[in-house]
Amino acid sequence: MSDAEDKSASGAQTVRRALALLRLIACGQERGVRLVDLERMSGLNRPTVHRLLKTLVQEEAVEQDPETRRYLIGQEVTLLGLARTRRFPLLTLADPYMAELADQVGDTVFLSIRHGHDSICIGRRTGRHPIQVLSIEVGVRRPLGVGVSGVALLASLDAGESVGLVRSNAARLEVLGERVEDVIARVEKARKEGLAHAPAGLMPGTSAVAVPIMLGKEQALGAITVTAMAERLAVERFGTVVERMRQAAAGIAGRYAQVAGRT
The missing domain is CATH 1.10.10.10 (Winged helix-like DNA-binding domain superfamily/Winged helix DNA-binding domain)
Known part of the structure; x- marks a missing residue:
């Protein structure tokens, strides 16, 4: 050389x-x-x-x-x-669906995407329930697998790829008090169930659930997360909330495919 x-x-x-x-x-x-x-x-x-x-x-x-x-x-x-204020077209397309979902379930809705080894929250909509769980801020960047959004994004990948990503984040996960084996187990569970659920959220007395936004069977555009007081994601209401989340995710994916097909 x-x-x-x-x-x-x-x-x-x-x-x-x-x-x-x-x-x-x-x-x-x-x-x-x-x-x-x-x-x-x-x-x-x-x-x-x-x-x-x-x-x-x-x-x-x-x-x-x-x-x-x-x-x-x-x-x-x-x-x-600030030079690229329109950098995330997915947010523009997803925002109406997020607003409708927040109105339907009454709780806070987040939009996250994968960027390399991280999940990043790029959007948030609050609902009408008096108590909103604002567990993270827009712009939060976390290693994939920390939080339900990152677990949902990992679960949308091939098992081998997701395990490799988790292991590559081992040092960062350790600093955050997470064990690689625990994250991999959560991802496997989410892959089987088609969602990532944390009955005990980041804040005491809260809960969170996330579903991927799938474009076809292999590509995840992002993930939608709903956070709420734990009783609002209890068994009797959980299925309804998840179904509406999946409808929103399908709507976002359909709109994205429609717009992408025009270009």
Whole structure:
């Protein structure tokens, strides 16, 4: 390899590592992420992580909270994202169905997509019930398998592929207190049942259920999740809620296929 090729390869590796850190930091949202956790999740040594973070902070792509010393996504990344405000056509197509579903069930509806090894919430609609469970914010990025949306997305994949994705997220899952074997078991259960259900949600006294939005038998466009107080997803109401979720998912997939067929 020539010197020029060697420098090019080194430069590409640096860019990939910096982007990997940005994705990990994005998972922390307003809480931020500790340096030690960035090391554990990225697999990089401390000097490398520190060097990359220093540059990202200088470029305002990353901020460091002066009190907690945690790292957060900086304003430069946010401003860059504004250049593509119409980046998610699925959200535009899905929004009417999400609004109708939220009105029907009375609880909060989320839309999530898969991006690489993560699930990302890109939309949310609230219902009319007095108590809404806003368990996550739009923009939340989590390793696939954390939360029912990620489990539903993994369950839509081939078993071998889903297991590989979960295992590749092992370090990140460990930081979040999740065991690879437990996540794989949840995915297998969801694959058999056609949905992912967490009787005990992220917040005490809540519950959540997710179904994939399937375009054909093999491609998942995303996942719809409903979160509610646990009693509102109890046995006597659960089937009705899931049926309406599946109708919404089918409607979104049908509309997506219709629009895609025109282009």
